Amino acid sequence: MVFFQSLLTILHPSILLVMIIGSIGGIVIGAMPGLTSVMGVTLLLPFTYGMDATTGMAMLLSISFGAIYGGSITAILIGTPGTPASAATMIEGRQFAARGEGGRALGISTVSSWVGGTISAIMLILIAPQLAKLALKFGAPEYCTLCLFGLTIIASISGKSLLKGAIAGFLGLLISTIGIDPMTGFSRFAFGNINLYSGLQTVPLMIGLFAISQVFVNLKDGVEQNVITQKVTSILPSWSDLKQSLPVAIRSGFIGTFIGIIPAAGADIAAFVSYDVAKKLSKHPEAFGTGCIEGLAAPEAGNNGDTSGALVPMLTLGVPGDATAAVLVGALTLHGLQPGPTLFTKDIVVVNNIFASALIANLLFLIFGLLGIRVFIKIIQIKPYILTPIIFVLCIIGSFALRNNIFDVGAMLVISVIGYFFVYLEIPIAPIVLALILGPMFESNMRRSLLLSKGSFSIFFTRPISLFFILLAVISLLWPILRKKLEKETGTSL
Amino acid sequence: MKKVLALILALCMVFALCACGSSAPAETPAPSEAPAEAPAETPAEAPAEGVDLSNASVTIICPYGAGGGTDTTMRVLAQAAEKVIGGTYTVENHTGGSGTTGLYDCLAAEHDGYTLATASVDLITLSLLGIADDLTLDTFAPICILNGEPAAIIVPADSPYQTIEDFVQAGIDNPGTVTLANAGAGNIWHLAAIGVELKTGASFSHIPYSDGTSASLPAVLAGDVDAVICSPAEAASFIEAGDLKVLAVAAADRLAAYPDVPTFTESGVDLIIMALRGLCVPADAPADVIAAMQDAFAEVIASEECQTLLADANQTYMPFDAEGTAELLNGMRSNYEAIIEAYLASAG
Structure with a gap:
């Protein structure tokens, strides 16, 4: 009953309009190479300052879901992934386009994305409240070891190289130590600057890292204008295509959800794993890579499956499931909401509204994807020299409007230069942001645990949930080594 | 286009x-x-106001x-x-x-x-x-x-400390062992807790939850910490549900919402601390x-x-x-x- 009330809230014209704008905007952002879904959410986050929490979150979810789907448009039609999450879609997608079946591929990807996203949203609605109940039992030691697990995941899977992932992660941790010491209340590393007294704001840092640094990269490398020659008329998929893609899409939706729940593993990983599983389980694996329907449906359902899955740990524990969810943590705290189990007791209405908007946001990109594809194809051929200044202005406004503090704009620009060089050194950026969120949680909960245990580290090992997370952390650290061994033994790539 | x-x-x-x-x-x-004009014009018209x-x-x-x-x-x-x-x-x-x-x-x-x-x-x-x-x-x-929201000592309903006197006495008898959560070091509730110590001679182990009171409440409910110091309004839902109990409030008078809860002053602790x-x-x-x-x-x-x-x-x-x-x-x-x-x- 309560849930239907939330559904009605979300379907209110004022919220629905914002979601429609968000969904369309998200698809466009996702479709533009160089603009990722995280960037889209970060860029548009400032527009939610003036909204209430429900409207703001509804809009951000629509953007993020739309963008993850939108990436497939370019992946299929141009052969360049619009977002990293659609890199796996490209493998099969461009084969379809080469055959002149771009429209057919878009139809399959649109429906599969929706199936994956909707499964994920339903799983979110089913799992999150249960996990929140369990999370109420989490004390400081559990949070500490959970963060430790999240941090090890960042290092081991978010980049191509363990070392580079660790470099980014540690930079994030380092930045997060600036400001008030959580245990003594005294400022540290502020160097007498009153603006640093309570630490750096995460939102301007995210804008700098995800948006401006990408603008710099685009300026230097130049972004070629997208030229789409393929003629796409209708993309409504045929019944036989649907029948063939549906089972794979459903399975991949579950895989994506599961990967989304793991802290720090994002949509790109969900897409590749889904593709891999589909190939391994397929009756005709040799068809993969030549433009087969299952190979297209799997990564698309997988990456959209990640979207709501990543919200599960974000809402229940305050630990973001991927970089987009990290930005959403920032969005919730802006509205005075603290993600975590108490959110489910104190602000259950907002939580239900988020659930409802997750379902609707998936429906929106399905509708606009199927109906508006020709418009999107036009929009994504926009010239980069028009787009880049718009993004730049939005970034400056966004950083300033957060607290009306010009210092934040400076901080945003400084970190964006660091982000720019990281891109060239192939150091992943997402770990910085995840560590920014996890770092303070880890530190304060560790020191709080030690206060409770009067300084004894045994508190982390005698509590079962805490011990469980420590074991997971050890496994995830050893994973790169384990994987090499397994690959050698089985002769396949994992 | x-x-x-x-x-x-x-x-x-x-x-x-x-x-x-x-x-x-x-x-x-x-x-x-607007105001720049207002003071310049009005004195001539209405000097009294x-x-x-x-x-x-x-x-x-x-x-x-x-x-x-x-x-x-x-x-x-x-x-x-x-x-x-x-x-x-x-x-x-x-x-x-x-x-x-x-x-x-x-x-x-x-x-x-x-x-x-x-x-x-x-x-x-x-x-x-x-x-x-x-x-x-x-x-x-x-x-x-x-x-104004006064500081209050709040414990789980089944706590061994059922009155503010019990709680303070425990802090005097076993200094530094009773754990008391606050909303962050240097925060007004932490200062209030130090105020209790100064006025009574008790000593508590302060556990700061820098994310604020709401982050500390699950720890109180789970029994990880013995008590929390915050305003009753912040814990209202748990107090109403009977999971948490307010021992005393640091206000001048009893609160209308909690008429049965004594003030610190009534209980012999001369302390008024409120977030204003x-x-x-x-x-x-x-x-x-x-x-x-x-x-x-x-x-x-x-x-x-x-x-x-x-x-x-x-x-x-x-x-x-x-x-x-x-x-x-x-x-x-x-x-x-x-x-x-x-x-x-x-x-x-």
Whole structure:
């Protein structure tokens, strides 16, 4: 009953309009190479300052879901992934386009994305409240070891190289130590600057890292204008295509959800794993890579499956499931909401509204994807020299409007230069942001645990949930080594 | 193609305006213009009253984030003032620097008496903590206090400590073993806990939850910590459900919402510590404008509208006019001096 009330809230014209704008905007952002879904959410986050929490979150979810789907448009039609999450879609997608079946591929990807996203949203609605109940039992030691697990995941899977992932992660941790010491209340590393007294704001840092640094990269490398020659008329998929893609899409939706729940593993990983599983389980694996329907449906359902899955740990524990969810943590705290189990007791209405908007946001990109594809194809051929200044202005406004503090704009620009060089050194950026969120949680909960245990580290090992997370952390650290061994033994790539 | 482009550009601009309009001060030049004329014209017409506030456009700078408790109080005041006094009242959130940014921004604005800031215990503690020596009752003249939330010791319902006397005695008998959660080191509730120690000779193990009280409540419910010090309003849902129990409140009188809960003073602990929220104005603003504001807001906080709005926001009504506010804050100063001295000493 309560849930239907939330559904009605979300379907209110004022919220629905914002979601429609968000969904369309998200698809466009996702479709533009160089603009990722995280960037889209970060860029548009400032527009939610003036909204209430429900409207703001509804809009951000629509953007993020739309963008993850939108990436497939370019992946299929141009052969360049619009977002990293659609890199796996490209493998099969461009084969379809080469055959002149771009429209057919878009139809399959649109429906599969929706199936994956909707499964994920339903799983979110089913799992999150249960996990929140369990999370109420989490004390400081559990949070500490959970963060430790999240941090090890960042290092081991978010980049191509363990070392580079660790470099980014540690930079994030380092930045997060600036400001008030959580245990003594005294400022540290502020160097007498009153603006640093309570630490750096995460939102301007995210804008700098995800948006401006990408603008710099685009300026230097130049972004070629997208030229789409393929003629796409209708993309409504045929019944036989649907029948063939549906089972794979459903399975991949579950895989994506599961990967989304793991802290720090994002949509790109969900897409590749889904593709891999589909190939391994397929009756005709040799068809993969030549433009087969299952190979297209799997990564698309997988990456959209990640979207709501990543919200599960974000809402229940305050630990973001991927970089987009990290930005959403920032969005919730802006509205005075603290993600975590108490959110489910104190602000259950907002939580239900988020659930409802997750379902609707998936429906929106399905509708606009199927109906508006020709418009999107036009929009994504926009010239980069028009787009880049718009993004730049939005970034400056966004950083300033957060607290009306010009210092934040400076901080945003400084970190964006660091982000720019990281891109060239192939150091992943997402770990910085995840560590920014996890770092303070880890530190304060560790020191709080030690206060409770009067300084004894045994508190982390005698509590079962805490011990469980420590074991997971050890496994995830050893994973790169384990994987090499397994690959050698089985002769396949994992 | 051109049309699509134009549409996108137009949308971007509208969006940009939305983002600015909601909070950026650059977009609201009105406050400084309108008042600049008002004082110049009115004295000739109505020398007795001096200042006419009914058309004033006033900015209230809130040093804490939108959606938080302080922000809520500010918006209640703004809404009630528009009804009772007239004119427009805009709340801007200038956060950061442990609450100093907003107060400094108020000082940086024109001292015409039409840019107000949040008055709180910060005006005592910030200087004592050595964070900002100049943000005191010397630089800001109080206008009013609307809301006050007292500190309270709250325990699980099945706690071995069922009275405040039990709890304090445990802190005296076994110093440093009873754990007491607070909303972050140096936070007003942490200072309140140190106040209890100073007044009783007890000693607790303070566990700071820097994310705020809501983060500490699960730990209290789970029994990880023995008690929490916060305002009863923050734990209201758990208190009503019977999971948590309030032992005592650090207010002058018992709270209307918890008539059975004794005050600290009744229980022999001479301590009044409350989070207070109201308004202040740079002290060197024109005296007639300050006086007019003080009179007008005395009316606002007494008004029906204001009380209803505050009750809807689940905040405790604790009104003080300008004189009362100054008296209250100055009276608290010596208490805080001792507490903060102890806090600074303990933190090294």
